[in-house]
Amino acid sequence: MTDFDDTLDLRLERVIAASPETLWRCWTDPELLKQWFCPRPWKVSHVELDLRPGGIFLTAMEGPEGERPEPEAGCVLAVEPARLFAFTDSLGPDYRPRASGFMTAVISFTPEGTGTRYVARVLHATAKDRQAHLDMGFEQGWGTALDQLVELATGLE
């Protein structure tokens, strides 16, 4: 659905030994999402997810020393069960613009063999935003979370 642009976007891709349906549940069931979405020792303390285009997507994080950064309420954009999930922080619930929008995430799940080709694309407005996301530790942060997702999803099968 989305043209990937190497100069603007970031991508994580992996073939996972779990079904698209299981990976979908891990992304969209708040109790499962909490178990993998944040690289440990940080954790997700609270999730609000209204699984419809225009619905809220909010994950509150908590650090090992009790840090609690102010969570931001993003917006669900696309909901195609076991196929595609997209959300953005450029809009809030019900599509209201947000002043501090930064990225759109597009997650696709494609059956491959007995597992799933998992592709997470993270779209930015500018090359500067892409670089800022890299500097914030995108590869390690999203990579570690993906390891946690794989562990959870394969354990559920």
Next chain:
Amino acid sequence: MTDFDDTLDLRLERVIAASPETLWRCWTDPELLKQWFCPRPWKVSHVELDLRPGGIFLTAMEGPEGERPEPEAGCVLAVEPARLFAFTDSLGPDYRPRASGFMTAVISFTPEGTGTRYVARVLHATAKDRQAHLDMGFEQGWGTALDQLVELATGLE
């Protein structure tokens, strides 16, 4: 679908003597959209509209002296034929964030008597953005365009 917030948002509402289907066509058929969307003597010189969530929404304007401000490519968010249409300039095509996002427009069409209750809600991130939109001439601009829409839609019936 959207909670209206008087401190952040702007609204135009009118009962129009045309069907929801006709008003829908006027919004979503590029050839019809060009005929009313821009207050005369300005005109719409070019439309790109991919009528699906994530599709492009672009209207290029041309002034009476040949002015051609750079058009911005926004993103379609909701497509419910003859009921609801929404788009934003906070995202570009395929949901990519845009650096200069400003508003989301949510247009609803509800049958009323032999016509339609037409509500255009324009959502902003901040009260400052709402005021800027007022200062840019929202009431006159959107109001004049709505008069042109009414003229076109009632003529089509």
